[in-house]
Amino acid sequence: MQRRQIENEINELKQDFRLRTIKTNNNELLNFSSNDYLGILKDEKIFEEFYSNLNFEEYKLSSASSRLIDGSYSIVMSLENEVERIYKKPCLVYNSGFDANSSLIETFFNKESLIITDRLNHASIYDGCINSGAKILRYNHLDTVALERLLEKYSNEYKDILVVTESVYSMDGDIADIEAIVKLKERYSFQLMLDEAHSYGVYGYGIAYNKNLVKDIDFLVIPLGKGGASIGAYVICDEIYKQYLINKSRKFIYSTALPPINNLWNLYILKNMLKFSKKIENMEKLVKFSLNELKRLEIETSSNSHIISIIIGENNATTKLSEVLKQKGYLAYSIKEPTVPKNTARLRISLTANMDEAELKTFFLILKEEISKVKVI
Ligand SMILES: Cc1ncc(COP(=O)(O)O)c(C=O)c1O
Structure with a gap:
């Protein structure tokens, strides 16, 4: 591929708010983007x-x-x-x-x-x-x-x-x-x-x-x-x-x-x-709690597991939402095309078994407030 074509494609991605960049992970945020669903990597006793x-x-x-x-x-x-x-x-x-x-x-x-x-x-x-x-x-x-x-x-x-x-x-x-x-x-x-x-x-x-x-x-x-x-x-x-x-x-x-x-x-x-059954049970409880909270707050999702997908639609709005959440202490990455279909950019929120209901409750309230500031399809 010629260099000029590569530059054009990178520019297109930038303009469409889809340019992927690599960031050092940040352990200070409450992490809703980890796939360590059971929280094993945070369990010192196991290590x-x-x-x-x-x-x-x-x-x-x-x-x-x-x-x-x-x-x-x-x-x-x-x-x-x-x-x-x-x-x-x-x-x-x-x-x-x-x-x-x-x-x-x-x-x-x-x-x-x-x-x-x-x-x-x-x-x-x-x-x-x-x-x-x-x-x-x-x-x-x-x-x-x-x-x-x-x-x-x-x-x-x-x-x-x-x-x-x-x-x-x-x-x-x-x-x-x-x-x-x-x-x-x-x-x-x-x-x-x-x-x-x-x-x-x-x-x-x-x-x-x-x-x-x-x-x-x-x-x-x-x-x-x-x-x-x-x-x-x-x-x-x-x-x-x-x-x-x-x-x-x-x-x-x-x-x-x-x-x-x-x-x-x-x-x-x-x-x-x-031996991880306690973690698994806690995860089940957190999933139930989260789905109920989302329903109560009228935040739409079609998810029914520990992965909760909130479709926003537009790339830029979804990135902004993710950035605002970051400023408030939460890591929830935005996912865009081509990982998901065009116009279905979303926040992907993954629960981990070491979270608790109180912190989820606060997060969903903040999420509700911030979602209402962006356009939801
Ligand atoms: C459904 C699915 N299958 C396969 C993979 C790839 O697995 P790995 O990360 O071990 O290469 C992933 C992870 O990104 C995935 O989500």
């Missing part, structure tokens, strides 16, 4: 316990190799075994959710395939779809009736169909009806992929696990950078799929493995998930 038992000699800060060469340290193998013990299906650890989603789709699907995807699925899913060369059809967000219509229409034409959904949607805070999608398997032949990035931790081992649906999901992806308070991702699938990924998935094969210390931490979180 004391983790570090007090840590043998730094054994758990290195780099794997210094890919998994297939010298990077499969015993800790990552133990982690995969523990995931398999819990979910009752084999697991392959990836370096990130982005790698897991994109690589899985581009490895298994090709120009003979049809991929049917919820319109609002994550960029990593879209990248995989595009790289696979498959035909891509999008259904309206969460609309299982529209999904079924597509399955009905295309099932004869395509033998190889993938349906992809997330469980909790990160920019809307609403939740897919996974049971209804699984039920469609009784009538149509397709493989199902589920991304649980925003439910792992908040819902313990995830919504699919809680509803006993893991057996029905061909590819379960659990990115660990959010409620998992870490990095990496679990791909949970049948052994034959795992073998295929080990042999064909370029992002698995040609990348340095996660450092052993990160996998020790992943294993610690996994093994202690049941």
